[in-house]
Amino acid sequence: MVTTKDFCTMLKEQGFDFFTGVPCSILKGVINYLSEDPDVPYIPATREDEAIGIATGAYLSGKKPVVLMQNSGLGNSISALTSLVLLYEIPILLLISWRGYQGNDAPEHLIMGKSMLKLLEEIGVPTQILPNEDAEITISDAVTIMAETNKPAAIIVRRGVIE
């Protein structure tokens, strides 16, 4: 487990300086923290694909953006990922919560919960699951992948791993 404050500090120390997304209860601590952080903006988007568009503009302006979303929003994001972010090679970090993990959740989350990792792999987004320990390594690995491949990188967050 990593605390919300430590996790956000790690992101900022790795240079991430622009945040946008759509909330999820699993990420509420992180989003609330970032929303009140005077050092970085958090832009609440209306949809996840809009957040990806905003993050793309931020990247082009010289920022290092993170998009936060629930995995249900990954469905809204596929076209933005395939025909913008992956096509133009826009390295943004995707922080995606894992509703439906191990089939143990409300019914509307089960299909995406089961399919998310395969979807990300199929379209070619390098993905890591945030482990219970050593979040710093996961974040720095994502940064390395983005720098070396110009691809986006996803970090998947299960309930309880960031508290």
Next chain:
Amino acid sequence: MKRYEAIEVITRELNGNELVISANGKISRELFTIKESPLNFYMLGAMGLASSIGFGLAYNLPNRKIVVIDGDGNILMNLGSLATIGHFAPKNLVHFVLDNEMHASTGGQPTVSNTVRLEEVARAAGYRTAKKVSSRDDLHAAVKEVLNTTEGPSFVLVKIEKGEKEVPRVSHEPTHIKSRFKEAIANRE
């Protein structure tokens, strides 16, 4: 006035420092034909997101003028973007919507913009100015005004007639469009 003429009128007034985001389909292709520049970000896919990219740029580059050339089908796909832009109200964002009341790039299927008053949606969302023009002269006057104002975001709904010119596809690789755009920004900051 057709789309090609509207893009000519808009681009003629640019001073060479604006960053231009063009929506996918014929808008990007015609902009590429009329005024090719490293400061153009031609969208090829991701329909609906031109204004979101423009917002991300405008928010982070407050001293640069950002010009979005959008279409009615595009903005109808991402009306939430009007809300976000209206709320944060970046003063340096100019948003043109070329409205032919159809998805012209896919063969002319109708949109609903013949009855939905997009300029009023933009105004209600918080754009500081929102105009609707349909003649070449009115567009010309609106372009001059919104490019010179420091009180954006500005929205200009440009009613256009249907009609296509044969134009080539954008011949640059997407990664090249991105790299040179990003470099051009960095070089002029």
